[in-house]
Amino acid sequence: MTDENTLVRFGVLGCAEIARKVCRAIDLSPNSILHAISSRSIDKAKQFVIKNSLSESVEVYGSYEDLLDDPLVDAVYVPLPTSLHLKWAVLAAQRKKHVLLEKPTALNVGELDRILEVCKSKFVQFMDGSMWYHHPRTARMKEFLSDPKLFGQVKTIYSTSSFLPPPEFFNNNIRTKADLDSYGALGDAGWYCIGAILWSMNYKLPTTVTALPSTILNSNGVVMSTTVAFHWEQEETTATFYCSFLSHETMDVSVLGSKGSFHVEDLIIPYEESSATFNFTSGAAFANLHIGWNMKEQEVLVQNELPQEALMVKEFSRLVKGIKDKEIRPDRRWGDISRASQVVLDAVKSSVDSGFNTLYI
Amino acid sequence: MTDENTLVRFGVLGCAEIARKVCRAIDLSPNSILHAISSRSIDKAKQFVIKNSLSESVEVYGSYEDLLDDPLVDAVYVPLPTSLHLKWAVLAAQRKKHVLLEKPTALNVGELDRILEVCKSKFVQFMDGSMWYHHPRTARMKEFLSDPKLFGQVKTIYSTSSFLPPPEFFNNNIRTKADLDSYGALGDAGWYCIGAILWSMNYKLPTTVTALPSTILNSNGVVMSTTVAFHWEQEETTATFYCSFLSHETMDVSVLGSKGSFHVEDLIIPYEESSATFNFTSGAAFANLHIGWNMKEQEVLVQNELPQEALMVKEFSRLVKGIKDKEIRPDRRWGDISRASQVVLDAVKSSVDSGFNTLYI
Numbered sequence A, B: 001m002t003d004e005n006t007l008v009r010f011g012v013l014g015c016a017e018i019a020r021k022v023c024r025a026i027d028l029s030p031n032s033i034l035h036a037i038s039s040r041s042i043d044k045a046k047q048f049v050i051k052n053s054l055s056e057s058v059e060v061y062g063s064y065e066d067l068l069d070d071p072l073v074d075a076v077y078v079p080l081p082t083s084l085h086l087k088w089a090v091l092a093a094q095r096k097k098h099v100l101l102e103k104p105t106a107l108n109v110g111e112l113d114r115i116l117e118v119c120k121s122k123f124v125q126f127m128d129g130s131m132w133y134h135h136p137r138t139a140r141m142k143e144f145l146s147d148p149k150l151f152g153q154v155k156t157i158y159s160t161s162s163f164l165p166p167p168e169f170f171n172n173n174i175r176t177k178a179d180l181d182s183y184g185a186l187g188d189a190g191w192y193c194i195g196a197i198l199w200s201m202n203y204k205l206p207t208t209v210t211a212l213p214s215t216i217l218n219s220n221g222v223v224m225s226t227t228v229a230f231h232w233e234q235e236e237t238t239a240t241f242y243c244s245f246l247s248h249e250t251m252d253v254s255v256l257g258s259k260g261s262f263h264v265e266d267l268i269i270p271y272e273e274s275s276a277t278f279n280f281t282s283g284a285a286f287a288n289l290h291i292g293w294n295m296k297e298q299e300v301l302v303q304n305e306l307p308q309e310a311l312m313v314k315e316f317s318r319l320v321k322g323i324k325d326k327e328i329r330p331d332r333r334w335g336d337i338s339r340a341s342q343v344v345l346d347a348v349k350s351s352v353d354s355g356f357n358t359l360y361i
Helices: A017-028 A042-051 A064-069 A082-094 A109-121 A136-145 A184-188 A190-200 A308-326 A333-353 B017-028 B042-051 B064-069 B082-094 B109-121 B136-145 B184-200 B308-326 B333-353
Strands: A008-013 A032-038 A059-061 A075-078 A098-101 A126-128 A154-162 A208-211 A223-232 A237-244 A253-257 A260-264 A275-282 A298-303 A358-360 B008-013 B032-038 B059-061 B075-078 B098-101 B126-128 B154-162 B208-211 B223-232 B237-244 B253-257 B260-264 B275-282 B298-303 B358-360
Touching (some): A008 A017, A008 A308, A017 A032, A017 A075, A017 A308, A032 A042, A032 A064, A032 A308, A042 A059, A059 A064, A064 A082, A075 A082, A082 A109, A098 A109, A098 A308, A109 A126, A109 A333, A126 A308, A126 A333, A136 A190, A136 A275, A154 A190, A154 B237, A184 A190, A184 A223, A184 A333, A190 A223, A190 A237, A208 A333, A223 B223, A223 B237, A237 B154, A237 B223, A237 B237, A253 B154, B008 B017, B008 B064, B008 B308, B017 B032, B017 B308, B032 B042, B032 B064, B032 B308, B042 B059, B059 B064, B064 B082, B075 B082, B082 B109, B098 B308, B109 B126, B126 B333, B136 B260, B136 B275, B184 B223, B184 B253, B184 B333, B208 B333, B223 B333
Parallel strands (some): A008 A032, A032 A059, A098 A126, B008 B032, B032 B059, B075 B098, B154 B237
Antiparallel strands (some): A208 A223, A208 A358, A223 A237, A253 A260, A260 A275, A275 A298, B208 B223, B208 B358, B223 B237, B253 B260, B275 B298
């Protein structure tokens, strides 16, 4: 049996829809336990516990402050609106709670830098809630992408992230309100496209960022849909992405290299929980007479022992345990990855706000 | 047995590599026969006949003029360098030969308009050599794309066309010479991306065209690789494409709609000759808790009785026979399709030449 004292104890700030998925992931992760839930209303927090059949041992708090005051909480998961991230991530880190923060991480990179600074000074782990990084498929794709013989150099990248919410979303959801989440579809869906593109480029920032003029804003000026182009001058590489609340669900990533290419169509959330695939070709060329190809695309199947969100929690908790038990330093790489995405997100938003100018980063 | 007198008799102007594939297609098409081959050198034309095991009955000419003088030639296939299209397509049409013209159709839309004008006045059929339009998979994809319930409105389109030629290509091939084919990868590979994008939009021209600054030119100023963005203002639709001589072979098309989307990765030349597939989803959404999807992508398999290039020849010859035997008017739709591609190709080239400005069409 697992000794409960060795588990990383999570407190959750807010009862957002996504918190249901992450609470389940904390439960599935072998090194983690859900210790406490909080909401601005204690009734809402209690309802959340009942509705999601959480353990009776989970502490329920009627304020985020109260949860942060609980000395048993090792780490917090923060699914609050983006506009509240700075305040609550900083308060949590100041109380030496490790911080698993929903994306987009902040309203701008200045805010994120403040969060990362406090995490650093308080010696706590930071990670954003992008789950797909933790799926073993991602590591397999990276292996292919990094192989100079099979893949060569990255030439162009394409990514989409879209979903079609119900009509009431457009009136009520925080992601449509300028004061709560001014990035809209860009921060919610586009965050993943930006992450996938930067991941393909080993987090090297693009030279330029250009939002295209087909960007659709709602009456609050929040992005509902946009197409964006990136350019890396030295590498002569381009990337484009489309993110939207106006299309049915897509999560495409195609990376095309000098010698190979791959496609995945369910990057952010795999079709199934226990395995995922991607397709690749390497050294593809015309067959004789330009009739057909010398090969067909190949499918790679990758099994995963746990759902990707549980793998995320497991990795986060492994780092937290290293810090707690062995005084290992926090892994700053996760903050660096978030920061790269936030810098690019800010640049895209500035391009939209400037009337679709090309901006140098 | 087929009466040879009822077959459409083809003459081929030039012994380009692609002519080998089209000669085979003429042979495979039940309503067509290869009647004559020509080259500027009669020896080269004779070698072509031998090398490709063509019938001994095929006439061999040492000049294109001589072939056009042959009264038995009903139609010509013109795989000459783009810079020669205007002269030879016009001369052929003036002698009432129907014209199957390799792409890109001309050096600019003015030249193409002259070709189309002569075809119209001489009552001859025009078609460009884009084969993928004729595959039954294309019709099946169009059916899906046109279904308002399954697909909805087109939101964004992405396409690639690339291949990695051997090193000698970059010194010798006509597609690298400004005086022979000033469009380079844009005319050769990009033509297909432009065609696929316009096809998705029912040939409505985009409002704006922007070549992105990562475009790579050779020392002759010919495009070796480029990424391009289109925007349809009224439809709020975007498209991006990548075409290149610097990446291994790809032929991707993804069309994303409000309710459905599809992916094909071998659009221009299917992996196999006798069947082809595409993948689609419609009404995709998150499953409960945002774990997985409500569906997986589905594969549609389409069988074809003949290779797509033979279906192209068959369709062209069907139209020619209609004109010859029944005095049906030539089908101007194929010229309109070519013209739309040429207009957009010209605009992309102008955007490159202007230093990557956004151009209104």
